[in-house]
Every structure is written in C-alpha cells, then in structure tokens.
Amino acid sequence: MANEDTEFAVIVIGAGINGAGIARDAAMRGLSVLLVDKGDIGGGTSSWSTRLIHGGLRYLEHGELGLVRESLREREALLKVAPHLVRPLRLLLPVYKNARRGLWTIRAGMLAYDALSFHKSLPNHRMLSRAQTLREVPALEPEGLLGAAVYSDAQVEFAERLVLENVLSAVEHGATVITYAHVDKLMVENGKVCGIEFTNEKRGKKGLARGTIVINAAGPWVDQVLKSDSGNSPPLIGGTKGSHIVVAPFAGAPDTAVYVEAETDGRPFFIIPWDNKYLIGTTDTRYYGDLDQVRIESDEIDYLLHETNRVMPSAKLTREQILFAYSGVRPLPFTTDADEQRITRRHFIRPHPERDNLFSIVGGKLTTYRSLAAHAVDAVFKKLGRNSPECKTDRDPLPGAATPDFDAFCRDLKQRSPLSAATNDRLLRIYGTRAALIAGVIHEEQSLAEVFDGETGAIAAEVLFAFKHEMANTLADCMFRRTMVGFNSTCGLNAVDAAAATAQKYLGWSDERLNCEIAEYRNEVFRLRAR
Numbered sequence: 001m002a003n004e005d006t007e008f009a010v011i012v013i014g015a016g017i018n019g020a021g022i023a024r025d026a027a028m029r030g031l032s033v034l035l036v037d038k039g040d041i042g043g044g045t046s047s048w049s050t051r052l053i054h055g056g057l058r059y060l061e062h063g064e065l066g067l068v069r070e071s072l073r074e075r076e077a078l079l080k081v082a083p084h085l086v087r088p089l090r091l092l093l094p095v096y097k098n099a100r101r102g103l104w105t106i107r108a109g110m111l112a113y114d115a116l117s118f119h120k121s122l123p124n125h126r127m128l129s130r131a132q133t134l135r136e137v138p139a140l141e142p143e144g145l146l147g148a149a150v151y152s153d154a155q156v157e158f159a160e161r162l163v164l165e166n167v168l169s170a171v172e173h174g175a176t177v178i179t180y181a182h183v184d185k186l187m188v189e190n191g192k193v194c195g196i197e198f199t200n201e202k203r204g205k206k207g208l209a210r211g212t213i214v215i216n217a218a219g220p221w222v223d224q225v226l227k228s229d230s231g232n233s234p235p236l237i238g239g240t241k242g243s244h245i246v247v248a249p250f251a252g253a254p255d256t257a258v259y260v261e262a263e264t265d266g267r268p269f270f271i272i273p274w275d276n277k278y279l280i281g282t283t284d285t286r287y288y289g290d291l292d293q294v295r296i297e298s299d300e301i302d303y304l305l306h307e308t309n310r311v312m313p314s315a316k317l318t319r320e321q322i323l324f325a326y327s328g329v330r331p332l333p334f335t336t337d338a339d340e341q342r343i344t345r346r347h348f349i350r351p352h353p354e355r356d357n358l359f360s361i362v363g364g365k366l367t368t369y370r371s372l373a374a375h376a377v378d379a380v381f382k383k384l385g386r387n388s389p390e391c392k393t394d395r396d397p398l399p400g401a402a403t404p405d406f407d408a409f410c411r412d413l414k415q416r417s418p419l420s421a422a423t424n425d426r427l428l429r430i431y432g433t434r435a436a437l438i439a440g441v442i443h444e445e446q447s448l449a450e451v452f453d454g455e456t457g458a459i460a461a462e463v464l465f466a467f468k469h470e471m472a473n474t475l476a477d478c479m480f481r482r483t484m485v486g487f488n489s490t491c492g493l494n495a496v497d498a499a500a501a502t503a504q505k506y507l508g509w510s511d512e513r514l515n516c517e518i519a520e521y522r523n524e525v526f527r528l529r530a531r
Contacts, residue, residue: 006034006176006209006210007032007195007209007210007211007212008032008033008034008176008209008210008211008212009026009031009032009033009211009212009213009380009384010022010023010026010031010032010033010034010211010212010213010214010215010380011033011034011035011036011195011196011209011211011213011214011215012026012033012034012035012036012215012217013036013037013183013196013214013215013216013217013218013225014036014037014044014216014217014218014219014221014361015035015036015037015040015041015042015043015163015167015177015179016037016042016044016045016046016163016217016219017042017046017159017162017163017166017364017366017369018217018219018347018361018364018369018372018373019035019037019215019217019218019361020035020041020042020163020164020166020167020170020369021166021369021370021372021373021393022215022217022361022372022373022376022377023035023166023167023170023175023177024166024167024169024170024173024175024373024393025370025373025374025376025377025391025393026170026175026377026380027169027170027171027173027174027175028169028170028173028391028392028393028396029377029381029388029389029390029391030389031377031380032174033170033174033175033176034175034176034177034178034209034211035167035170035175035176035177035178036177036178036179036181036183036196036198036209037178037179037180037181038180038181038182038183038201038221039179039180040179040180040472040473040474040476040477040481041160041163041164041167041177041179041471041477041481042159042160042162042163042164042481043160043477043480043481044219044220044221044328045219045220045328045329045330045331046159046160046162046163046219046366047159047160047326047328047480047481048242048244048294048326048327048328049159049242049328049365049366050242050244050270050272050279050281050282051155051156051157051158051159051272051274051279051366052089052153052154052155052156052270052272052366052367053074053075053078053079053086053153053154053155053156053366053367054071054075054153054154054367055068055071055072055075055113055116055117055153055367056068056071056367057109057113057151057153057259058268059071060109060112060113061101061109064346065112065116066346067346067368068112068113068116069116069117070368070371071367071368072113072116072117072120073117073119073371074367074368074369074370074371075117075120075153075154075367076117076119076120076121077370077394077395078154078156078367078370079121079122079154080395080397081393081394081395081396081397081398081401082156082162082165082397082398082400082401082432083401083406083432084400084401084406084428084429084430084431084432084433085156085157085158085161085162085165085398085400085432086154086155086156086162087154087155087157088122088152088153088154088155089152089153089154089155089257089272090150090151090152090256090257091150091151091152091153091256091257091258091259091270092128092133092136092137092148092149092150092254092256092257092258092259093106093148093149093150093151093258093259093260094133094137094140094145094147094148094258094260094311095145095146095147095148095149096141096144096145096146096261097144097145097146098144099261100261100266101261102146103127103146103147106149107127107149110125110127110149110151111125113125113151122152122153122154123152124151125149125150125151125152126149126150126151127147127148127149127150128147128148128149128150129147130142130145130146130147132147132148133145133147133148136148136150136256137254137256137258138252139251139252139253139254139312139313139314139315140258140311140312141310141311141312141313150256155257155272155274156366157274157275157429158275158430158484159366160480160481160482160484161400161430161431161481161484162366162398163481164470164471164481164482165398165399165400166369166398167471168398168399168470168471169398169399171471172399177471178198178200178207179471179473180200180201180202180473181198181199181200181201181207182198182199182201183196183197183198183218183225183228184196184197184198184199184206184228185197185228186214186225186226186228186355186358187208187210188355191354191355191356192355192356192357193214193352193355193356193357193358194210194211194212194357195208195209195210195211195214196208196209196211196214202473212357212384213357213358213359213380213383213384214357214358214359215358215359215360215361215376215380216358216359216360216361217360217361217376219329219331220237220239220291220329220330220331221291222236222237222331222360222361222362223235223236223237224291225360226352226360233352233354234334235334236333236334236350236360236362237331237332237333237334237362238286238332238333238334238335239287239291239329239330239331239332240284240285240286240287240329240330240332241283241284241285241286241287241294241327241328241329241330242281242282242283242284242327242328242329242330243281243282243283243296243297243300243301243304243325243326243327244279244280244281244282244296244304244325244326244327245279245280245281245296245301245304245305245322245324245325246274246277246278246279246280246322246323246324246325246326246487247277247278247280247317247321247322247323248277248278248321248323248489249276249277249278250278250315250316250317250321251314251315251316252312252314252315253273253278253315254271254273254312255273256273257270257271257272257273258270258271258272258311258312260307260311262303262307263307263310264303264306264307267284269281269282269304269307270282271308271311271312275484275487277323277489280304280308281304283300283303283304285300287329291329294327294328294329295325295327295527296325296326296327300327301319301322301325305317305318305319323489323490323491324487324491324525324528324529325528325529326527326528330365331361331362331363331364332362332363333348333362333363346363347361347362347363347364347365347368347372347375348361348362348363349361349362349372349375349376349379350362351379357383359376359379359380361376370393370394373393374391374393374394377391378391398432399432399433399434400431400432400433400434401432401433402433403433406432406433409433410428413428413435413436413439414428417439418449419439419442419449419459422457423449423451423457423459426456426457426458427439427462430483430484437465437469438459438461438462438465441461441464441465442459442461445461445506447460448460448461448464448502448506449461452495452498452499452502453485453488453492453494453495453498453499454494455488455489455490455494455495456483456484456485456488456495458483458484458485458495460498460502462482462483463478463483463499463502463503463506464502464503464506464507465482466478466482466483467503467507470482474517474520474521475496475499475500475503475517475518475520475521476520476521476524478499478503479492479495479496479499479521480492480524483499485499486525491525491528491529492521492525493522493525496518496521496522497518500514500517500518501514503517
C-alpha cells in the first residue's frame with residue numbers, strides 16, 4: 001500500500017489502456033511507478049470499444065494521414081507483441097449507389113491505406129464486383145449494390161485482457177498497482193503537483209502517495225480529476241458516446257466483418273463476428289450525463305437494428321434478439337465543432353503550466369495506446385531532466401506472448417496437456433502462454449479442471465487464477481475482465497453461482513461475502529441488459 005512514506009517517480013491515474021500502457025513503459029524504463037484506478041483494471045472506456053486494432057481508414061477523408069500511418073504502424077506492433085489477443089480481421093466494405101462514398105472514392109482510399117502500411121504483414125485490399133460481393137456475403141441487400149472492397153485490419157477480441165497484460169507487465173517491472181482507489185485530491189505544494197490523496201474503497205481507508213510527476217490518464221474522467229484540487233482549468237474532454245449491441249448468429253450472418261455506411265447519417269458502422277456472437281456498432285453522439293451511468297438509449301438501439309436490417313434484410317433483428325448492449329464515452333478533445341465525426345482521434349499529452357509536474361492525457365484509442373505511452377514517458381524523462389532509456393514496448397512481448405515462438409508454444413502445450421482440446425484452445429486464446437500457469441494450478445488440485453460454464457468452457461482454475469495471479473478483487477472483475485465469462489449469451493448469469501462457489505471453497509469467502517459478490521455482479525449485469 002502506498003502511504004506518506006512512499007514516493008514514486010511517476011503516479012498514473014487511470015488503469016485503462018492508456019494508463020496501463022504508460023505504467024508499463026515507465027516501469028520498463030526503470031522509473032518507480034504507482035498506478036491507481038477508482039475501479040478495476042480496464043473497467044471503464046477500454047471495455048466499451050468496438051474492439052478493433054485498426055489503421056483508421058475513415059481518418060483518411062479528414063486528411064489525418066499522420067494518424068493513419070501511426071495507427072497502421074501500431075497495428076503491426078501489436079500483432080507481434082500480443083498474437084494471442086490481437087489477430088487479423090478481414091473486412092468487407094460494400095458500396096451502394098447514391099452513397100456518400102462511391103466506388104472510385106473507396107478505391108482511392110484503399111490504395112492510400114495500402115501505401116501508408118507498406119511494412120505490414122497483412123494482405124493488400126481487393127476490389128470485388130457486385131456478383132463477387134454477393135458470393136462473399138449473400139445476405140447483403142442486392143438493390144443498388146455496386147461492389148465492395150475487401151481489406152484487412154485486426155481485432156482484439158478481449159480488450160480487457162490487453163489492458164490487464166500491460167498492467168501485469170508493469171508489475172513484473174516493479175510497478176505498484178492499487179485498484180478501487182478513488183483520487184480525492186491532487187496534492188499541490190509551491191505550485192507543483194506532488195502526489196495524490198485517495199480513498200481505498202475496498203478497505204475504507206484514506207491514503208496518500210507522493211510522486212515527482214503525476215499523469216492524469218483518467219479518460220473521460222480527466223476533468224473530474226483536475227477539479228479535485230479546486231483548479232479552474234478549462235475543459236479538456238468533450239467526449240462522444242458510442243453504443244454497441246451484441247446478438248447471437250442470425251439469418252445470413254456473415255463470416256466476414258462488414259463495414260458499411262449508414263443510410264440515416266452516413267456514418268460507417270460495423271457488423272463483426274465476435275466471441276461466437278455478433279458485435280454491431282457504433283453510434284457517435286455528444287454525451288453530457290453521468291460518466292458512471294452510461295447506457296444505450298432507445299433511439300440508439302433503433303438506429304443499429306434499422307441499419308443492420310436494411311443492409312441485411314434476412315436478419316430481421318428485433319430487440320428481443322439482443323443479448324446485451326454496452327456504451328462508453330470516448331475521451332476526445334473538447335471542441336465546439338457540432339459534427340462529432342470531425343473531432344480528431346489524435347491524442348495529446350497536455351502539460352499544466354499552472355500545476356507544474358502534471359500531465360493530462362487527452363484522446364487516444366486502443367490501437368495507438370503504445371505509441372501514446374512512449375510519448376508520455378519521453379515527456380516524463382524530459383521533465384525530470386534525465387536521458388530517456390530506449391522504449392522497447394514495440395518488440396518486448398506482453399506476458400501472454402512471452403515465448404520465442406508463440407505457435408510452437410501452442411502446439412507443445414496442446415500435446416502435453418491432459419485437458420480437452422476445447423479447453424486448451426480456450427486457455428490459449430485468452431491467456432496465451434499464461435495458460436501454462438493455469439495448468440500448474442490444476443496440477444495442485446485436479447477438481448479445478450471442472451468446467452463451470454458450459455457455454456464458454458471456462459474451468460474452475462480460472463476463477464482461482466484471477467484472484468491469486470491477476471489482481472481480481474470482485475466476482476465482476478473475475479467474470480468480466482479476467483475469465484471473460486461475463487460476455488457469454490447470459491452475461492454470465494448461468495455461471496455466476498458456480499464461480500462464486502469456487503471462490504468460497506478455495507479463497508475462504510464467508511456466506512455473507514458470497515451473497516454480496518453475487519448481488520453486486522447481478523447489478524453490473526443489469527447495466528448491460530437494461531434496455
């Protein structure tokens with residue numbers, strides 16, 4: 001526990017993807033780091049994205065070539081350092097008559113996309129005729145269809161695990177992490193920020209930590225953190241809300257992800273195979289409400305259902321077919337621009353002249369978190385007046401890929417493991433090389449190999465592993481951001497009792513804690529299923 005006797009070189013507020021990436025990079029470069037979050041690791045905006053690692057094809061039309069190039073470079077880096085979490089994704093972009101973006105425009109954009117990613121390992125685009133497009137995705141609306149482009153990007157199926165593994169790596173390099181620690185106040189002495197005062201929500205205790213540099217990476221909550229010391233900073237964040245719905249496979253559901261222009265507002269949206277289901281989104285609207293109570297609205301549901309059924313008429317999706325939905329607020333720069341789509345997706349590392357030694361992170365996205373972190377840590381070393389060691393996060397693998405040959409590791413584990421092929425595949429897909437550690441847990445107690453969720457095939461050892469080795473504090477942490485069972489078709493409600501029983505048996509939970517954890521989990525599920 002950090003206290004008044006502890007001093008860090010860097011305190012990072014916010015354990016989303018940006019904060020996690022900064023903590024990892026800083027720790028790897030030898031800085032003493034404290035990472036704090038008012039909730040769980042990856043429990044905020046990072047959990048509510050479209051789960052793509054992409055080059056930003058649509059940024060081309062806004063002339064943000066630098067951002068596209070950076071995104072494509074980062075996509076390639078993540079494919080290498082996290083192959084168990086970031087995988088190639090094939091996308092089809094259909095083009096219809098009278099759409100805002102015609103065939104020639106799409107073709108030009110694809111050529112530019114390929115040219116800007118000349119070092120990529122993924123294949124170049126292909127243009128398809130109308131007939132070829134319908135052979136590829138037969139369920140597409142044929143009327144007015146001119147053709148399509150097929151291209152490659154990448155998907156991070158479980159973005160929560162990407163955040164977690166950055167934090168695990170930071171800890172391996174000496175970082176301290178405190179979750180469920182609400183920052184009450186920035187400590188200021190002689191005009192310089194020198195630490196934080198916080199409340200540990202789980203222990204009900206106050207604490208403080210001193211730090212030479214404080215980085216405010218709280219995402220949409222950046223302005224709230226800045227207000228904690230009674231400062232009068234103008235707003236930095238002008239977030240927009242993005243909502244998604246998740247459905248089971250439907251009539252005509254494509255094997256390929258589809259990226260299509262909405263008829264309603266011309267905004268591109270996705271229909272993506274995800275976790276044996278389909279992820280449909282996203283919306284892009286201004287949000288001024290409670291950042292801790294962001295939920296999908298009725299008109300957003302109507303929009304996503306209408307546009308999906310329009311482009312794939314055989315789907316006939318209804319509200320009753322929605323398994324769950326989620327929403328988040330993008331931490332975009334504050335602007336008075338009325339067009340949400342025109343707000344830049346670039347990131348900014350903002351110093352605060354009136355509060356020396358403080359930086360705020362504005363913007364950023366999953367794809368470019370690593371380069372953002374590198375820039376932020378460079379800024380820290382410059383502020384400290386020290387030479388910056390080399391950043392290695394673009395080539396040092398994350399913990400779940402820590403092996404010279406990931407494919408060979410997978411083959412070897414499958415050959416040696418006493419578990420079923422399905423279980424091995426699941427463990428490798430979620431934990432990568434850390435699957436071997438779970439096998440070690442089972443070796444000590446064979447009953448932990450039992451499946452506690454028939455739909456996903458999750459085993460009891462994963463519950464124990466989440467709490468003992470992956471910093472889970474609550475059942476929701478375990479289900480949503482460690483085992484990923486919370487994203488099954490019932491949001492884990494079919495498995496929560498079994499998971500809690502395992503925790504009680506092996507972690508010594510009282511009946512009171514067991515009942516409390518289940519009740520709190522059901523409350524979190526309500527946010528996903530309320531519509």
